[in-house]
Amino acid sequence: MAPIPVVGRGAPGKPLLEIEGLHIAFGARDRWFEAVRGVDLRIHAGEVVGVVGESGSGKSLTALAIMRLLPRGARISSGRMRFAGTDLLALDERGMNRLRGSAMGMIFQDPLTALNPALPVGHQIADSIRTHQGLGRAAALARAEALLDLVGIARPRERLRAFPHELSGGMRQRVMTALAVANDPRLLIADEPTTALDVTVQAQVMAMLDRIRRELGIAVLFISHNLELVAEVCDRVAVMYAGRVVEGAVVEALFEAPRHPYTRQLLRCIPRLNDETGPMPTIPGLPPRLGAIPGGCPFAPRCDAAFARCTAEAPDIWRRGDHMARCWEALR
Ligand SMILES: Nc1ncnc2c1ncn2[C@@H]1O[C@H](COP(=O)(O)OP(=O)(O)O)[C@@H](O)[C@H]1O
Ligand SMILES: [Mg+2]
Structure with missing residues (x-):
């Protein structure tokens, strides 16, 4: 056997x-x-x-x-x-x-x-x-x-x-x-x-x-x-x-049409997409400390697209096919 x-x-x-x-x-x-x-x-x-x-x-x-x-x-x-x-x-x-x-x-x-x-x-x-x-x-x-x-x-x-x-x-x-x-x-x-x-x-x-x-x-x-x-x-x-998947997609979609502002800010930090003479950009602010993760969307305090709902309520999931993002702005 x-x-x-x-x-x-x-x-x-x-x-x-x-x-x-x-x-x-x-x-x-x-x-x-x-x-x-x-x-x-x-x-x-x-x-x-x-x-x-x-x-x-x-x-x-x-x-x-x-x-x-x-x-x-x-x-x-x-x-x-x-x-x-x-x-x-x-x-x-x-x-x-x-x-x-x-x-x-x-x-x-x-x-x-x-x-x-x-x-x-x-x-x-x-x-x-x-x-x-x-x-x-x-x-x-x-x-x-x-x-x-x-x-x-x-x-x-x-x-x-x-x-x-x-x-x-x-x-x-x-x-x-x-x-x-x-x-x-x-x-x-x-x-x-x-x-x-x-x-x-x-x-x-x-x-x-x-x-x-x-x-x-x-x-x-x-x-x-x-x-x-x-x-x-x-x-x-x-x-x-901050301990969650905030965006998921096939690599082309993530690069061509990112839906989460965090992903967009990460993309802006890639050197070759920027002016090569300037300093390398970083995302302003820091991720939350463990035990001090804010309610609502944890990225909201650093997000350039955040609005009132983002700090008040944990975001629902935006979805198109196998592309997803946890973001109120994507859902607007
Ligand atoms: N051995 C540990 N003791 C206490 N906290 C830890 C330990 N390892 C990780 N952590 C906590 O878990 C968080 C996530 O850790 P980790 O998975 O290593 O992050 P990443 O790999 O994304 O940098 C850390 O920011 C830290 O606060
Ligand atoms: Mg690690």
């Missing part, structure tokens, strides 16, 4: 990952703050979905919640998350461990948090392959070598023996990617993977990510505060502000 798969393939047309009403709270005893306040997100097989927003908007927490790797003191207070037909919130730790590093892989801004400093990179990749696929040592090392080649590392056989600290930041990012895709994931979560790199290396790593996701046909959740990067690689984009 065939073994029962941990993760079903899911019916065609159904999203690979479906998040509904995700809330994440921080705190202790009687003081809880919601950092993620009702996120909805869908990713279909093979699709690249971007999540953008300023620092503190809840992007990383959303990603960590999918992997069930939230920091201490944080918990999912409500919501639903389904991945390939599996209820992620119903899985026990053993089930989640089987998913992490196999059906789902994740890469971060800082590869040193994912890589073991005391082990050669080839061994780390081979260990993961042996754990999840049950290959022998030699076969796992051969596969690790092929993976290093896939992520664009020259002389991969030699590099198997390198320790993380012997590699440059861009190289480590490639190794972490090799580790994340070692067991044929269906979803790769990339949380600001190039933010710590200089612009040239950033472009090389982005090109590598784009190539491996085409070759492997995997879905990617690409998180960035940089709307320009997101535009280059994503099919669809979700814009987050």
Whole structure:
């Protein structure tokens, strides 16, 4: 009899990952703050979905919640998350461990948090392959070598023996990617993977990510505060502000006809759309602090299009096809 798969393939047309009403709270005893306040997100097989927003908007927490790797003191207070037909919130730790590093892989801004400093990179990749696929040592090392080649590392056989600290930041990012895709994931979560790199290396790593996701046909959740990067690689984009998705659309619609004033202001901050001689514009003001999120629309205090209703009432959702925005101005 065939073994029962941990993760079903899911019916065609159904999203690979479906998040509904995700809330994440921080705190202790009687003081809880919601950092993620009702996120909805869908990713279909093979699709690249971007999540953008300023620092503190809840992007990383959303990603960590999918992997069930939230920091201490944080918990999912409500919501639903389904991945390939599996209820992620119903899985026990053993089930989640089987998913992490196999059906789902994740890469971060800082590869040193994912890589073991005391082990050669080839061994780390081979260990993961042996754990999840049950290959022998030699076969796992051969596969690790092929993976290093896939992520664009020259002389991969030699590099198997390198320790993380012997590699440059861009190289480590490639190794972490090799580790994340070692067991044929269906979803790769990339949380600001190039933010710590200089612009040239950033472009090389982005090109590598784009190539491996085409070759492997995997879905990617690409998180960035940089709307320009997101535009280059994503099919669809979700814009987050103060713990919510405030606009969602296919990338062309978001750029050509943004409906949320926050998205419009983010777009104005992209350097190449501006006069190159002037200072780079930023959005005036700051996002609200946790525990001090204003009622009504949380962006209203910084919004150049806000009117009385915006500070009084949480906005309804404007929708045209698969383009949505939480904004009273869009609904006018
Ligand atoms: N470990 C933590 N302890 C307390 N608060 C946290 C922690 N991590 C995140 N937060 C809170 O949650 C908010 C959202 O965090 P995060 O998801 O990391 O934002 P982003 O990735 O969009 O920059 C932060 O602004 C912060 O207030
Ligand atoms: Mg983050």
